[in-house]
Amino acid sequence: xxxxxxxxxxxxxxxxxxxxxxxxxxxxxxxxxxxxxxxxxxxxxxxxxxxxxxxxxxxxxxxxxxxxxxxxxxxxxxxxxxxxxxxxxxxxxxxxxxxxxxxxxxxxxxxxxxxxxxxxxxxxxxxxxxxxxxxxxxxxxxxxxxxxxxxxxxxxxxxxxxxxxxxxxxxxxxxxxxxxxxxxxxxxxxxxxxxxxxxxxxxxxxxxxxxxxxxxxxxxxxxxxxxxxxxxxxxxxxxxxxxxxxxxxxxxxxxxxxxxxxxxxxxxxxxxxxxxxxxxxxxxxxxxxxxxxxxxxxxxxxxxxxxxxxxxxxxxxxxxxxxxxxxxxxxxxxxxxxxxxxxxxxxxxxxxxxxxxxxxxxxxxxxxxxxxxxxxxxxxxxxxxxxxxxxxxxxxxxxxxxxxxxxxxxxxxxxxxxxxxxxxxxxxxxxxxxxxxxxxxxxxxxxxxxxxxxxxxxxxxxxxxxx
Ligand SMILES: Cc1cc2nc3c(=O)[nH]c(=O)nc-3n(C[C@H](O)[C@H](O)[C@H](O)COP(=O)(O)OP(=O)(O)OC[C@H]3O[C@@H](n4cnc5c(N)ncnc54)[C@H](O)[C@@H]3O)c2cc1C
Numbered sequence: 191x192x193x194x195x196x197x198x199x200x201x202x203x204x205x206x207x208x209x210x211x212x213x214x215x216x217x218x219x220x221x222x223x224x225x226x227x228x229x230x231x232x233x234x235x236x237x238x239x240x241x242x243x244x245x246x247x248x249x250x251x252x253x254x255x256x257x258x259x260x261x262x263x264x265x266x267x268x269x270x271x272x273x274x275x276x277x278x279x280x281x282x283x284x285x286x287x288x289x290x291x292x293x294x295x296x297x298x299x300x301x302x303x304x305x306x307x308x309x310x311x312x313x314x315x316x317x318x319x320x321x322x323x324x325x326x327x328x329x330x331x332x333x334x335x336x337x338x339x340x341x342x343x344x345x346x347x348x349x350x351x352x353x354x355x356x357x358x359x360x361x362x363x364x365x366x367x368x369x370x371x372x373x374x375x376x377x378x379x380x381x382x383x384x385x386x387x388x389x390x391x392x393x394x395x396x397x398x399x400x401x402x403x404x405x406x407x408x409x410x411x412x413x414x415x416x417x418x419x420x421x422x423x424x425x426x427x428x429x430x431x432x433x434x435x436x437x438x439x440x441x442x443x444x445x446x447x448x449x450x451x452x453x454x455x456x457x458x459x460x461x462x463x464x465x466x467x468x469x470x471x472x473x474x475x476x477x478x479x480x481x482x483x484x485x486x487x488x489x490x491x492x493x494x495x496x497x498x499x500x501x502x503x504x505x506x507x508x509x510x511x512x513x514x515x516x517x518x519x520x521x522x523x524x525x526x527x528x529x530x531x532x533x534x535x536x537x538x539x540x541x542x543x544x545x546x547x548x549x550x551x552x553x554x555x556x557x558x559x560x561x562x563x564x565x566x567x568x569x570x571x572x573x574x575x576x577x578x579x580x581x582x583x584x585x586x587x588x589x590x591x592x593x594x595x596x597x598x599x600x601x602x603x604x605x606x607x608x609x610x611x612x613x614x615x616x617x618x619x620x621x622x623x624x625x626x627x628x629x630x631x632x633x634x635x636x637x638x639x640x641x642x643x644x645x646x647x648x649x650x651x652x653x654x655x656x657x
Contacts (some may be wrong), residue, residue: 205467208232212642213240214240215631217643218472233436238425238428238437248597251545256638259415260369260412261411283541288518290520292310319346324388334374337371341380356527363535443481469628485627488616492616498574499559501599502570503554506553506581517551533559535556568644604633
């Protein structure tokens, strides 16, 4: 093996190639580099970030992918500090704590306290009573093959699924609760039942345990971004890593060699190669299929079965004076029962103010996902026209947008659907049979930016203990 000896500690380090400079790739690279590993990142595009992409439109920050991240691990703050990004860091405005759900064309605040829950018109009295029965419901048998929809209906009732979980799942995965596996897509939620016997009891007890580990739940974690948008983070990591990152280098094939691997890539139209001992892939499953399937006969099936629905992200700016409803929250999500053309809207300028003129309000709308994958074949201008009309109606907006722009992701977010465990187990087996290849990225271990960063840390620990 082509192992190099670290000059200062005499520690053994190997040469690692990381494919992809999305958040999974750059966070892994940042941590391994800190530990002294000899790393190179190869990224196909001109800029790092992958799904994290920020542009400036007429002075407005438009995040085409994630608009924020949840600070679920202290590692995020630590990386931000080490990169000298504290000045750029922004936390969500307190006003953004309030979230709305659409029901009968009205926006209802999602109740955040027991008295608010008792008062809300979002759920019927019968649904409220049904929810209170949750602690008395027994455990389910098989989590991996249970959809979120089955799990929630059994524990909390159908109305809670329709008016809380269905829109929530659309907000996180752009997903469908009938198809997503509760244990793979929301492992923490499932754990509450498995470990503590129920969601209400489990929530109370797990809060105490998380406090001890200095971790934050997704519900209590602070929401963050950067003054100049989310792409600041991957861009700054790449700047920090200097010539260890090669942009505009598309990996085209990988071969096993006597000493490890040869990674072939195209840079400026020229074929190049790099030798290494370890490869960390952070590219999406539908691209990894072309690079890794020749190592194992069964792998392609698993990569190909991971479903990435399309999502269109629409950015709109209006004059505040044209908006007749108060802008006092994070935005709203739409249950599928409400039969609208979009999934929900983030009130961007409320969450992160001071990014736009005080007399304007900006919004980010999400369209499509697993709920409406047919957006693939719909004319985008016609679709946007319909979405805008519905949005303006809900928000009581009288004028036309001052700015309108969009990004269409043909394959947006991997869906951890029922049976996903088969893929997860196969990838684990594949790595055991093919030492030196690590399959990472958002189709393993969670899709959120925070999960990708946490996974990078787990991966580094695995690498340290392997060597
Ligand atoms: C519309 C949208 C909204 C989202 N909203 C949120 C949110 O609000 N909060 C949140 O936490 N998460 C959100 N997410 C999810 C989160 O952004 C992603 O799961 C995460 O950024 C994925 O990071 P990754 O590094 O695993 O993969 P990617 O970002 O997909 O990165 C993979 C990288 O690999 C590169 N690549 C591909 N092929 C090759 C090749 N052959 N050679 C070299 N490089 C290659 C790509 O160019 C890319 O840069 C959202 C995602 C989308 C799409």
